[in-house]
Amino acid sequence: MPDYHDDLRLAHVLADAADAATMDRFKALDLKVETKPDMTPVSEADKAAEELIRGQLQRARPRDAILGEEYGLAGTGPRRWVVDPIDGTKNYVRGVPVWATLISLTVVGEGGYEPVVGVVSAPALGRRWWAAKGGGAYTGRSLTSASRLRVSSVGKVADSSFAYSSLTGWEAQGRLDGFLDLTRDCWRTRGYGDFWPYMMVAEGSVDMCAEPELSLWDMAANAIIVEEAGGTFTSLDGVRGVEGGNAAASNGLLHGDLLGYLNQRYQ
Known part of the structure; x- marks a missing residue:
C-alpha cells in the first residue's frame, strides 16, 4: 500500500x-x-x-x-x-x-x-x-x-443517534417519509449539519448520518476519515465512494438499516 x-x-x-x-x-x-x-x-x-x-x-x-x-x-x-x-x-x-x-x-x-x-x-x-x-x-x-478515532458499537436503531443537516432535499427525492420514520425510531436525532455529523460518526458520538444532496468536495475528506475510523460511507443507494451526489455514513453495524429507511420508496 x-x-x-x-x-x-x-x-x-x-x-x-x-x-x-x-x-x-x-x-x-x-x-x-x-x-x-x-x-x-x-x-x-x-x-x-x-x-x-x-x-x-x-x-x-x-x-x-x-x-x-x-x-x-x-x-x-x-x-x-x-x-x-x-x-x-x-x-x-x-x-x-x-x-x-x-x-x-x-x-x-x-x-x-x-x-x-x-x-x-x-x-x-x-x-x-x-x-x-x-x-x-x-x-x-x-x-x-x-x-x-473509532466508531461506536451500537447495533440497534432504537439505541442509535442519527444526525443530519436539514429537512431540505429529502422530499424532492421522495425520501422524506423514510427519513421521518428513521427519526421517530432512533433514540436521538440532531441537525448538527455539514461536516460535523461525519466527524461525530468517526469518533463514535453519533451512529449514523446522511445528506440527500452533496458535491464531491463536501464528501471526500469526510469519507476517508469515517472509513479509517472503522465506519461505512456510501451513497444513499449503497454504492461506496464519493461520486454519488449524496451520502450515508454509519458505524457499519447500522448501515443496512440506515439505507433501508432512506430507500423505502424503492422497496
Whole structure:
C-alpha cells in the first residue's frame, strides 16, 4: 500500500494556512458575501482560503490536479486534491462556529477517484480530524498530539443517534417519509449539519448520518476519515465512494438499516 504520510503532513500545513485566513475574517463586520448562481452564498474568505491552498499546492505538488468548490478543476492526472475552503459558509457568514476547511487527496481507483488523505479543520470549534488510507483516523491539535478515532458499537436503531443537516432535499427525492420514520425510531436525532455529523460518526458520538444532496468536495475528506475510523460511507443507494451526489455514513453495524429507511420508496 502506498505511503501517504507526506501528503497528510502537507494537508495539515494547508489547513494551518487556511485556518489563519478564515479565522482572521470570521465575524468581521465588513465581510463581503456574494450569491452564486446556485443561490448559495460565498464569502471573500471562501475565495481567499481556496486561493491560498491552491497556491501552496501548485508549489509543493505541481504535478497534481486540484478541484475546489470556488475555482473548479485545474490540471489532470491520477492524483487530485479536493478542497472545500469553508464547508458551512451560511454558518460562517452568520457567526455560527460550525464550519470547516475540508482538504482531501484522491487517487484514481476502480470506481473513479478515491480519497486516500483527508483533513477536516474547524478552527472556530478548536477541532481537527484527519486520516490517511491504511493509517487510521485521528483527532487532536497536531500529528504528534492526537487520539485515535473509532466508531461506536451500537447495533440497534432504537439505541442509535442519527444526525443530519436539514429537512431540505429529502422530499424532492421522495425520501422524506423514510427519513421521518428513521427519526421517530432512533433514540436521538440532531441537525448538527455539514461536516460535523461525519466527524461525530468517526469518533463514535453519533451512529449514523446522511445528506440527500452533496458535491464531491463536501464528501471526500469526510469519507476517508469515517472509513479509517472503522465506519461505512456510501451513497444513499449503497454504492461506496464519493461520486454519488449524496451520502450515508454509519458505524457499519447500522448501515443496512440506515439505507433501508432512506430507500423505502424503492422497496
